[in-house]
Amino acid sequence: MNGKKIKFQRSVRRFKNSLPLTLLALPAIIYFIIFKYVPLYGLVLPFKDYKFSKGFFGSEWCGFRNFEFLADNTQLYIAIRNTILYNFVFIILGIFVSVTAALLLFELKNKYVKLYQTILYLPFYISWVVVAYAARAFLDMDYGLINKLIEMFGGEGVLWYSNPSYWPAFIITANVWKSFGSNAVLYYASLMGTDKSLFEAAKIDGAGKLQTIIHISIPSIKSIIVMMTILSIGKIFYGDFGLFYNLTLNSSLLYPTTDIIDTYVYRSLVKLGDMGISSAVGFLQSVFGFVLVLATNFIVRRVEEDCSLF
Amino acid sequence: MYFKRIGAFMICGLAAGVLCGCGGGGGSGSADPVVWYMRKPVDNMSSYDVVMAEANKIIEEEIGTTLEFRFIEYGSYDEKLNVLCASGDKFDICHIDDTAKFQQFIKSGVFLPIDDLLQEYGQDILEKQDSISADFSKFEGKQYAVDDQGAYSVAQSWVFKKDLVDKYNFDYKNVKSLDDLEPYLKLIKENEPGITPIHHELINFINQDMSYSYVDGIVFDEKEERFVLNYELPAEVEYFRKKHDFYKKGYIASDAISKDGSSERSSGKYAVFNNNGYYSEDGSKSSSFSGFPCVETFVGNTVIAPKTSGRNAISVTSQHPEKAMQLMNLIWKDDYLLNTLAYGIEGVNYTVNEERTKELGKKSVNVQSGNKQTWAIWHNWLGYLWGQWDSEWNSAESLENMKKTNENAVLSKTMGFTFDTEPVKAEVAKVIAAAQEVNKVISIGCMDDFETYMESACNKLRDAGSDVVIDEMNRQYKEWKQSNSGQ
Numbered sequence: 001m002n003g004k005k006i007k008f009q010r011s012v013r014r015f016k017n018s019l020p021l022t023l024l025a026l027p028a029i030i031y032f033i034i035f036k037y038v039p040l041y042g043l044v045l046p047f048k049d050y051k052f053s054k055g056f057f058g059s060e061w062c063g064f065r066n067f068e069f070l071a072d073n074t075q076l077y078i079a080i081r082n083t084i085l086y087n088f089v090f091i092i093l094g095i096f097v098s099v100t101a102a103l104l105l106f107e108l109k110n111k112y113v114k115l116y117q118t119i120l121y122l123p124f125y126i127s128w129v130v131v132a133y134a135a136r137a138f139l140d141m142d143y144g145l146i147n148k149l150i151e152m153f154g155g156e157g158v159l160w161y162s163n164p165s166y167w168p169a170f171i172i173t174a175n176v177w178k179s180f181g182s183n184a185v186l187y188y189a190s191l192m193g194t195d196k197s198l199f200e201a202a203k204i205d206g207a208g209k210l211q212t213i214i215h216i217s218i219p220s221i222k223s224i225i226v227m228m229t230i231l232s233i234g235k236i237f238y239g240d241f242g243l244f245y246n247l248t249l250n251s252s253l254l255y256p257t258t259d260i261i262d263t264y265v266y267r268s269l270v271k272l273g274d275m276g277i278s279s280a281v282g283f284l285q286s287v288f289g290f291v292l293v294l295a296t297n298f299i300v301r302r303v304e305e306d307c308s309l310f
Numbered sequence: 311m312y313f314k315r316i317g318a319f320m321i322c323g324l325a326a327g328v329l330c331g332c333g334g335g336g337g338s339g340s341a342d343p344v345v346w347y348m349r350k351p352v353d354n355m356s357s358y359d360v361v362m363a364e365a366n367k368i369i370e371e372e373i374g375t376t377l378e379f380r381f382i383e384y385g386s387y388d389e390k391l392n393v394l395c396a397s398g399d400k401f402d403i404c405h406i407d408d409t410a411k412f413q414q415f416i417k418s419g420v421f422l423p424i425d426d427l428l429q430e431y432g433q434d435i436l437e438k439q440d441s442i443s444a445d446f447s448k449f450e451g452k453q454y455a456v457d458d459q460g461a462y463s464v465a466q467s468w469v470f471k472k473d474l475v476d477k478y479n480f481d482y483k484n485v486k487s488l489d490d491l492e493p494y495l496k497l498i499k500e501n502e503p504g505i506t507p508i509h510h511e512l513i514n515f516i517n518q519d520m521s522y523s524y525v526d527g528i529v530f531d532e533k534e535e536r537f538v539l540n541y542e543l544p545a546e547v548e549y550f551r552k553k554h555d556f557y558k559k560g561y562i563a564s565d566a567i568s569k570d571g572s573s574e575r576s577s578g579k580y581a582v583f584n585n586n587g588y589y590s591e592d593g594s595k596s597s598s599f600s601g602f603p604c605v606e607t608f609v610g611n612t613v614i615a616p617k618t619s620g621r622n623a624i625s626v627t628s629q630h631p632e633k634a635m636q637l638m639n640l641i642w643k644d645d646y647l648l649n650t651l652a653y654g655i656e657g658v659n660y661t662v663n664e665e666r667t668k669e670l671g672k673k674s675v676n677v678q679s680g681n682k683q684t685w686a687i688w689h690n691w692l693g694y695l696w697g698q699w700d701s702e703w704n705s706a707e708s709l710e711n712m713k714k715t716n717e718n719a720v721l722s723k724t725m726g727f728t729f730d731t732e733p734v735k736a737e738v739a740k741v742i743a744a745a746q747e748v749n750k751v752i753s754i755g756c757m758d759d760f761e762t763y764m765e766s767a768c769n770k771l772r773d774a775g776s777d778v779v780i781d782e783m784n785r786q787y788k789e790w791k792q793s794n795s796g797q
Binding site for chain 2: 050052053140159253
């Protein structure tokens, strides 16, 4: 009894001490409550026969009827396969490229670093619609740069938008190009936070550039890398609709390699407009994502506790 | 202490923000006007106050209420309407042109059945509306909207770039089929390197034996009176085979799949293409649409199927649906009110063309256009299109033509029938997705091998559950037919 009381008092004291920090986090906490926790009541939607006029809670329950769409659906299974494979490559390649870029930036000790950072970051702000048109300048059948080059060397132009086999490469390139800059800046920032004396000590001990990178730079950002990976694994069932829909110009010949869950669901439900089915898909996407985050975190905690998310 | 004060401020600020956010959007509304949502017809609607003052004078006098239009940007209209309906916004009337969306809304219980209201307050509408249009907005036997009047059947034609027709002296007026067209396409292909012979979105040679259905990939066979897979109708297969042949011969652009339809069509890079939904014998409509001289050959009128035009529906959230109906009826009844709402105010938005008025014996006006235009609502969105005064928008002659087209067109046997997707909605969604994957490829003809692709397309649709959907459609159709003939 007494022990509990002391424990309680201690936590009250701790709360008082950390009040300034809590207040600092307050806007974010409120944001999360309003936009992430309150909407959780929407999780009933997949199990309801939703009617606007009856509202959220007035609509009738319909069991798993909305999930029937997912069963025995070969098209969707192809889309799921594509989504997971793409995200897998995005994660691995994304880390590799952005960590390399961050390390290079860190080694550069001149005044242009800021400029490089900005240039690397820039693609992140460009809409996929714009990227799609820029890509078309390269890939267009008649006027595209690539076909013009091929023709210049006596070859025959390729119908890029009709041949699915090239597209995994295009999609991966586009995605990495667009996202690696922002991640690189993140890793760069955490590299900046490493204790400078470590690098000095290494220098005195006679370590080369490569050795410094392997033994000091990378270990110091390891936990950030793992954290980012766990977070992106949680989104492995979500595809970037903007990327897959716009970049391919929604060319149906490319679906075998570019159709992902989000584009497939859009295509099948945009006309039917069935809230129940679409929320059932979203429900499963987030449940699987959640389970995967828990599982990855569990494994990471087993291997190296410091790196785990929680 | 210091932090506490900051905290208090922050909390107050946030709370105020949240309250403001929730409180906003209520708006005024003491006089309870009839609220009508509509797409914004033209960008600049700055004459709103004057026009509405004039219109509301009449409306107030006749039915004792006022009208308030709420215009929403063209592109985001459907989306915003969705949000408005889902959030239970209180409005009276909305214009909705997407038939699929309209049915979806009915099923969600957004619109009020208006049969009784029409009987009680809408006598002028019932009397004046085109007899066929009454069926467009029926759903499961109930009337849910007042339909837009217009040309329900599209007069289809082949449009030819005039300079090329002249150059090769081609007898375009006698073209009846794709076969008649082929020699010309060949000529263009061989002699005009910068020109694609034919645009890929073609008239489906006006198949009067078939009409489209709610579900992509499934069509209604008018002869056999049943729903079937589009790609199993022999006439359709022949047509697509011909297109594939054209594609292989290079008459259709090899990269058509990644090209946007409508803007391409009038780019001047095609020798032959479809019209834009309007036919004129001298090619004037297509010429003005494309921006270069064109000539046209009439092909035929499309079958009128139950998915053509827009309509005005009354919301279940309406506080006074009877007033909404009275208002719509008044617009149908009173041509001056209709034209005021459409054209605006005399002297401000339009001038009367005295000469032509005398000539026609009916009122004719000149309307502002371009940057000067500060007001416009299209007549058919308001209701009674045929009460339109002659103007640059529609001449009296073209209105006559539209009426004639309507009278001559073939009606689909499915008029009045609506397919309830509910029992098979999972399959419907799957079939629509599968159809969208294959439709464009087949309609362009850009597959490697025709036979294998058609077979795999049919298999894909069947895999998705098209048989289940077709059976259900035929069952519902039979049921509907029996109950209708019994009446």
